[in-house]
Amino acid sequence: MKGVLPLLVLRVLSKKPNYGYQILAELRFLSKGVLDYNDGALYPVLYQLEREGYVESYTESADGRLRRFYQLTEKGHTHHKRAEEEWVAFVKSVQLVLNKPSL
Amino acid sequence: LNNQIQNDGATKLAIWLKVATQGLPPLMKTRITTEIADHFAEVYAEYVANGFNNQAAETAALQQLGEAETFRRSYYTAHFSQRRYRIGFWASLSWFGLLLIGYFGHGTFADLESHHQLLWQTVMDITSASLLLTIVHVTIVLLRERYEIRLPRLVQAFFATSILLVVLGCMFAIWPTWINPEVRLLPFQFSRLGFGAALTVSSYLAWLALHRGGYGRGRWLALLALALGTVLFLDALVAINVIHVNSYYIRRYYIPFMAPTLLSASLLVMVLLLLNFRVLGSARAERHT
Numbered sequence: 001m002k003g004v005l006p007l008l009v010l011r012v013l014s015k016k017p018n019y020g021y022q023i024l025a026e027l028r029f030l031s032k033g034v035l036d037y038n039d040g041a042l043y044p045v046l047y048q049l050e051r052e053g054y055v056e057s058y059t060e061s062a063d064g065r066l067r068r069f070y071q072l073t074e075k076g077h078t079h080h081k082r083a084e085e086e087w088v089a090f091v092k093s094v095q096l097v098l099n100k101p102s103l
Numbered sequence: 104l105n106n107q108i109q110n111d112g113a114t115k116l117a118i119w120l121k122v123a124t125q126g127l128p129p130l131m132k133t134r135i136t137t138e139i140a141d142h143f144a145e146v147y148a149e150y151v152a153n154g155f156n157n158q159a160a161e162t163a164a165l166q167q168l169g170e171a172e173t174f175r176r177s178y179y180t181a182h183f184s185q186r187r188y189r190i191g192f193w194a195s196l197s198w199f200g201l202l203l204i205g206y207f208g209h210g211t212f213a214d215l216e217s218h219h220q221l222l223w224q225t226v227m228d229i230t231s232a233s234l235l236l237t238i239v240h241v242t243i244v245l246l247r248e249r250y251e252i253r254l255p256r257l258v259q260a261f262f263a264t265s266i267l268l269v270v271l272g273c274m275f276a277i278w279p280t281w282i283n284p285e286v287r288l289l290p291f292q293f294s295r296l297g298f299g300a301a302l303t304v305s306s307y308l309a310w311l312a313l314h315r316g317g318y319g320r321g322r323w324l325a326l327l328a329l330a331l332g333t334v335l336f337l338d339a340l341v342a343i344n345v346i347h348v349n350s351y352y353i354r355r356y357y358i359p360f361m362a363p364t365l366l367s368a369s370l371l372v373m374v375l376l377l378l379n380f381r382v383l384g385s386a387r388a389e390r391h392t
Contacts, residue, residue: 021145038169044177068138
């Protein structure tokens with residue numbers, strides 16, 4: 001589950017720039033509460049994505065608070081597309097194995 | 104922090120943040136502290152809105168953050184410092200291994216034909232230079248990013264004493280042969296003194312490595328590297344003392360090149376290990392307090 005978090009974060013950010021709390025809220029909402037990561041797990045992932053140049057951050061005032069927003073870079077969009085394709089291919093192949101009646 | 108958060112909650116969060124950000128560069132520390140504190144305040148407000156009382160909301164918000172130590176480890180992985188450290192660590196050890204091969208294999212390689220010897224020397228030099236550059240790069244990056252490198256006072260004293268001993272040793276070992284050959288006994292006496300001092304301090308360092316350095320296997324690796332570093336250091340001290348030995352190789356190569364190289368290798372290994380102690384050992388210290 002942990003290794004999927006960067007991909008999920010990229011997915012959430014591909015829609016619009018967002019900040020930590022909202023990214024997690026979005027993940028919980030989209031997965032109907034199934035993906036309930038520790039809040040602390042998100043930030044190292046965000047820092048790593050930023051360090052690798054997939055996302056960039058900026059501070060902006062929202063709801064009366066100064067928040068750090070994250071948004072995908074061009075490189076991040078490309079990486080996200082590729083990672084998503086790889087993931088879909090991976091899930092399909094796992095399903096193929098799991099659905100084999102001989103197993 | 105949200106004004107509603109009581110002092111108790113703020114203190115708990117402060118402790119969490121202290122653990123989570125320990126050893127990180129100051130700029131990153133500030134950023135994480137601000138971001139996590141804001142996040143905490145939002146989660147707290149959400150719990151309060153859902154009918155939790157203040158204390159329960161604080162506890163739940165803190166639990167939701169997860170383990171501070173896990174956060175710190177993830178952060179270090181994310182920030183590549185662990186990777187950098189590992190690169191530096193293994194580069195140091197490999198370099199040290201290379202030096203040992205060169206040192207002990209000297210007699211064997213001396214018997215090789217000249218063109219084989221040249222080939223061997225070139226390979227050794229290129230590998231050694233690459234490893235040295237890697238080590239220097241890692242050290243510079245760590246220093247530039249202002250990772251907290253706080254050496255215990257006794258270790259600082261050790262480094263200071265070592266440098267002083269070597270500088271004095273070089274002076275004592277070199278000038279008598281040039282100026283007054285009668286004073287040749289001095290380096291020997293000095294070397295014994297240096298040997299004793301280095302042995303005493305290295306015992307302390309070994310104790311430090313065992314009791315305060317890293318975790319599990321890392322601790323033993325650290326101890327091993329420390330011991331090897333100490334041996335190299337002692338070797339360098341002894342090497343300074345053999346200047347009056349009538350050997351062309353020792354005069355021409357060992358003294359001017361090998362001794363300073365071995366010494367810098369041992370110092371680099373130690374510095375990198377101590378960086379590790381700072382990063383990994385702090386979590387262990389926290390568990391005790």
